[in-house]
Amino acid sequence: MIQRPLKTIAKRSGDVYIPRGVSVPALDKDILWEFQPKKLGDYTLSSIQWKIVDPYVPKSEAVSVMEILLISICFLMSGEGDLVTSGDLYATVFENSLVEHHIALPPDAMGKITYVAPPGQYSLKDTVLELEFQGVKKKFTMLQTWPVRTPRPVASKLAADTPLLTGQRVLDAL
Numbered sequence: 496m497i498q499r500p501l502k503t504i505a506k507r508s509g510d511v512y513i514p515r516g517v518s519v520p521a522l523d524k525d526i527l528w529e530f531q532p533k534k535l536g537d538y539t540l541s542s543i544q545w546k547i548v549d550p551y552v553p554k555s556e557a558v559s560v561m562e563i564l565l566i567s568i569c570f571l572m573s574g575e576g577d578l579v580t581s582g583d584l585y586a587t588v589f590e591n592s593l594v595e596h597h598i599a600l601p602p603d604a605m606g607k608i609t610y611v612a613p614p615g616q617y618s619l620k621d622t623v624l625e626l627e628f629q630g631v632k633k634k635f636t637m638l639q640t641w642p643v644r645t646p647r648p649v650a651s652k653l654a655a656d657t658p659l660l661t662g663q664r665v666l667d668a669l
Contacts, residue, residue: 527616528637529589532621533597580605581648585624586639598623601639602648 503519506510523643579585579600586598606610606628619638626633 522619524619524637524638527618529615530586530612530637531589531614532586532611532623533584540600575611577608577610578606579608579626585611586637598637600624601635604633605636606633 500519500523501513503523504513504517505543507519508514508517517664520542581600581602581604583600584597586600586602587594590596606625606626608631609627610622610625612621612623617637617638621636622634623637626635
C-alpha cells in the first residue's frame with residue numbers, strides 16, 4: 496500500500512486539497528491483509544536453482560552447488576520448533592497484482608518459533624509469529640517500525656568502488 500492515504504486525508508479534512516499540518520497514519524491498522532507463512536528454503540532454493548539452470552544468467556550471479564547445499568541446510572526452517580534469526584523471511588503478504596511483501600524478522604530478534612499464524616487474513620495488530628529465546632517469549636505482528644535516523648544493521652558494508660549508473664542523467668551526475 497502506498498503510504499499516502501489520500502482518501503483518509505480528504506475525509507478528515509473535508510477538502511480535496513491537503514491542508515497544512517494534517518496528520519494521518521500511513522497504514523490503516525484495521526484493514527485485513529492476506530498472510531501466507533513461507534518456508535525459507537522454498538523461496539531461497541527456487542531462486543538459486545533458477546540461476547543455475549538458466550544459461551542466460553551471467554557467471555557473476557551463478558551459484559555453486561556447494562552454496563546451494565549450505566543454504567538448504569541453513570534455511571530449511573520456519574515451522575514451529577525451528578530456530579530463526581534477524582533477517583529471515585518467514586511470510587509473504589499479498590497487496591495487489593504488482594506487489595507481494597516479504598516479512599522478515601526484525602534486526603534485534605532471534606529464537607525458537609513457538610507459534611506461526613496459519614494462512615489467512617490478519618490486521619497489522621494481530622500476532623502472526625511468536626519466538627522464545629532464553630525463556631523469554633516475544634510476539635511479532637506484520638508491522639515493523641524503525642527510526643529514520645537509525646541505520647539498519649548490516650554484516651559488512653560494501654565498498655563503493657563502482658559508480659551507480661541509472662541511465663538518468665540527473666542521477667548519474669550526482
